[in-house]
Amino acid sequence: MDLGEHTILITGGASGIGLALAARFLRAGSRVIVCGRREEKLREAAAAHPGLITHRADVATAAGRRTLCDWVMQAYPALDVLVNNAGIQRRFQLTAPTDWDDVREELAINLEAPLHLSLMLLPQLMRQPRPAIVNITSGLSFAPLTAAPVYSATKAALHSLTLSLRHQLSHTPVSVVEVIPPAVNTDLGGAGLHTFGAPLDEFADAVFARLGAGDVEIAYGGAAQSSRASRAELDAIFNRMNATIH
Numbered sequence: 001m002d003l004g005e006h007t008i009l010i011t012g013g014a015s016g017i018g019l020a021l022a023a024r025f026l027r028a029g030s031r032v033i034v035c036g037r038r039e040e041k042l043r044e045a046a047a048a049h050p051g052l053i054t055h056r057a058d059v060a061t062a063a064g065r066r067t068l069c070d071w072v073m074q075a076y077p078a079l080d081v082l083v084n085n086a087g088i089q090r091r092f093q094l095t096a097p098t099d100w101d102d103v104r105e106e107l108a109i110n111l112e113a114p115l116h117l118s119l120m121l122l123p124q125l126m127r128q129p130r131p132a133i134v135n136i137t138s139g140l141s142f143a144p145l146t147a148a149p150v151y152s153a154t155k156a157a158l159h160s161l162t163l164s165l166r167h168q169l170s171h172t173p174v175s176v177v178e179v180i181p182p183a184v185n186t187d188l189g190g191a192g193l194h195t196f197g198a199p200l201d202e203f204a205d206a207v208f209a210r211l212g213a214g215d216v217e218i219a220y221g222g223a224a225q226s227s228r229a230s231r232a233e234l235d236a237i238f239n240r241m242n243a244t245i246h
Helices: 016-025 039-048 062-073 099-124 149-168 200-212 222-227 233-239
Strands: 008-009 031-036 055-057 081-084 132-135 175-180 217-219
Touching: 008 016, 008 099, 016 031, 016 200, 016 217, 031 039, 039 055, 055 062, 062 099, 062 233, 081 099, 099 132, 099 149, 132 149, 149 175, 200 217, 222 233
Parallel strands: 008 031, 008 081, 031 055, 081 132, 132 175, 175 217
Antiparallel strands: none
């Protein structure tokens, strides 16, 4: 994948992995649009990265996704890369009282949004010479963290969807890329929960290099092991990861 001279939309791009990738695309010479729900984070991102385009959008709702797509296609008709990065992770016990609206929001942001945005933007992408869809999944796609049951399930579904999308688009100009992170030191799931994870810049540098090399499946760190593990190896990873969770 060429890294410069694209027009790129990154969902959830005001912080974490999304912003780290946005900064690198921007330095490579691409026009980069990041969207998110938090105005404060969007302002901070724009101030830290001159030239970055920010837009407030809520991809948790179908109406919000339609509004985003209508805006970006009108304002940036050269859009040729969609990075489905937005995601939330909630840790809870399935046996405890749970607000269904919270569960539904996690499903919507992590799975409905990348599918819906891809479907709406595909006609636009197909008109471009070097288009791509980049889905950010997780090492938990292969061995779930039971403390984050919905997050793990949505990432497994997005991994499956990415394979189907790549196969269906194999005879079109659209490249479909999957980035498979391990735990990365970001605020996903809440401040401090991922301080044990891979350093964000180290992870983003490795991913960006492999994007430039044309890889379509980019797994990093422990996620690389999970993504290629046998069933026996996945069972061992699952048991080790969830040993203290009941």
